[in-house]
Amino acid sequence: MPVTTPAAPAAAPLSPSGTVMPQDSGALLRQDPEIGGILLAEAGRQASTLQLIAAENFTSPAVLAALGSPLANKYAEGYPGARHHGGCEQADAAERVAVRRAMALFGAEHANVQPHSGSSAVLAAYAALLRPGDTVLAMGLPYGGHLTHGAPGNFSGRWFEFAGYGVDPDSGLIDYAQVRALARARRPKAIVCGSISYPRHPDYEQFRAIADEVGAYLIADAAHPMGLIAGGAAPSPVPYADVVCATTHKVLRGPRGGMILCGVELAERIDRAVFPFTQGGAQMHTIAAKAVAFGEAASPSYAVYAHRVVAHARVLAAALESEGFEITTGGTDTHIVVADPAPLGVDGRAARERLMAAGMVLDTCALPYGDARGIRLGTAAVTTQGMDEDDMLRIAGLFGAVVRAEGDTGRLRAEVRELAERNPPYPG
Numbered sequence: 001m002p003v004t005t006p007a008a009p010a011a012a013p014l015s016p017s018g019t020v021m022p023q024d025s026g027a028l029l030r031q032d033p034e035i036g037g038i039l040l041a042e043a044g045r046q047a048s049t050l051q052l053i054a055a056e057n058f059t060s061p062a063v064l065a066a067l068g069s070p071l072a073n074k075y076a077e078g079y080p081g082a083r084h085h086g087g088c089e090q091a092d093a094a095e096r097v098a099v100r101r102a103m104a105l106f107g108a109e110h111a112n113v114q115p116h117s118g119s120s121a122v123l124a125a126y127a128a129l130l131r132p133g134d135t136v137l138a139m140g141l142p143y144g145g146h147l148t149h150g151a152p153g154n155f156s157g158r159w160f161e162f163a164g165y166g167v168d169p170d171s172g173l174i175d176y177a178q179v180r181a182l183a184r185a186r187r188p189k190a191i192v193c194g195s196i197s198y199p200r201h202p203d204y205e206q207f208r209a210i211a212d213e214v215g216a217y218l219i220a221d222a223a224h225p226m227g228l229i230a231g232g233a234a235p236s237p238v239p240y241a242d243v244v245c246a247t248t249h250k251v252l253r254g255p256r257g258g259m260i261l262c263g264v265e266l267a268e269r270i271d272r273a274v275f276p277f278t279q280g281g282a283q284m285h286t287i288a289a290k291a292v293a294f295g296e297a298a299s300p301s302y303a304v305y306a307h308r309v310v311a312h313a314r315v316l317a318a319a320l321e322s323e324g325f326e327i328t329t330g331g332t333d334t335h336i337v338v339a340d341p342a343p344l345g346v347d348g349r350a351a352r353e354r355l356m357a358a359g360m361v362l363d364t365c366a367l368p369y370g371d372a373r374g375i376r377l378g379t380a381a382v383t384t385q386g387m388d389e390d391d392m393l394r395i396a397g398l399f400g401a402v403v404r405a406e407g408d409t410g411r412l413r414a415e416v417r418e419l420a421e422r423n424p425p426y427p428g
């Protein structure tokens with residue numbers, strides 16, 4: 001059968017707002033219209049809807065350039081100066097820069113920038129410190145614990161005994177007396193602090209004291225706030241935790257990936273737990289992109305950004321409360337807002353469906369009380385786009401109208417599109 005290549009669409013800019021894509025997007029469209037078309041459509045989706053998923057952000061063109069660079073071709077098992085493959089001079093240089101920048105940015109004695117994701121970082125931290133069957137105390141999944149904090153379908157729930165702490169059902173805040181009581185009763189080998197939806201800062205000093213009292217390691221899973229920490233807009237767990245795990249792609253605004261920070265005494269164990277225990281070759285293009293993101297996060301303008309992200313989340317939380325949503329913990333200290341739409345007559349799932357139909361993309365999440373789900377939103381991406389406090393008020397107003405199913409659906413979708421397109425993530 002003759003193979004026919006579909007006619008290439010005209011090489012047009014990828015989106016009306018000039019959304020950035022890897023340099024050769026025109027060539028990709030011509031060579032592979034099927035995937036090229038998908039990338040084009042995704043760029044259009046990101047530019048015409050509101051990205052309110054708390055774990056997402058828009059990376060810079062420089063980060064995207066590093067991801068699309070020839071370092072993607074390089075095999076580099078091992079660590080700088082000790083690789084299993086030849087030709088690693090530039091790979092070594094890139095990883096050394098990433099490690100140096102991570103250590104400086106977070107004031108850490110040691111950094112491992114190889115974890116492929118936040119989950120890989122947590123896996124390696126457990127592998128470095130624990131044996132299968134050990135007990136770990138972490139935030140319970142119904143309160144915002146991550147899958148790696150003991151979910152039955154995750155390696156963590158299968159290989160370790162998890163005890164879960166919760167939050168006070170009235171305040172929504174971590175109940176440190178309960179954490180301490182559970183630690184005394186269960187004698188965990190490690191305590192994990194960090195969550196996917198807790199909108200307040202963990203009290204790292206209290207966690208440290210509890211861990212010391214029972215002789216446990218303290219692992220901070222700072223996947224969400226790591227960017228706020230980099231910008232000085234959230235307290236750092238580095239002085240308190242034995243190991244800090246994080247992602248590089250949330251508020252931190254780098255490539256999709258993970259990282260681990262620790263003191264010198266655990267450095268070798270952490271490195272061996274990443275490679276060769278849980279991973280193979282390092283993804284050098286991603287590591288170069290992490291270095292770029294760390295460089296960006298060290299700039300004064302990034303600190304302004306991080307503080308703005310929190311200010312925007314506070315404005316959004318207060319405005320959503322005025323719209324009738326119940327805000328867990330009564331507000332936020334971070335980029336995360338968790339809202340219960342029950343007072344508006346729907347649960348989180350129905351609310352999300354309506355909001356998605358209007359072009360506002362977000363997650364549902366567990367609420368600290370009852371079985372109904374709430375919605376979780378974050379301000380990292382919309383703030384990167386350049387939105388301001390007035391835009392947050394507009395978003396809250398749109399939320400109210402959409403969730404209450406007031407007004408014309410088409411008009412609301414058009415308003416969301418206009419707001420998104422007025423603030424292109426990749427102008428120019």
Ligand SMILES: *Cc1c(COP(=O)(O)O)cnc(C)c1O
Nearest residue numbers: 117118119146195196221223224
């Ligand atoms: C996002 C997140 C992770 C996992 O990150 P992935 O890159 O998706 O594996 C782990 N822990 C917490 C607390 C997170 O928020």
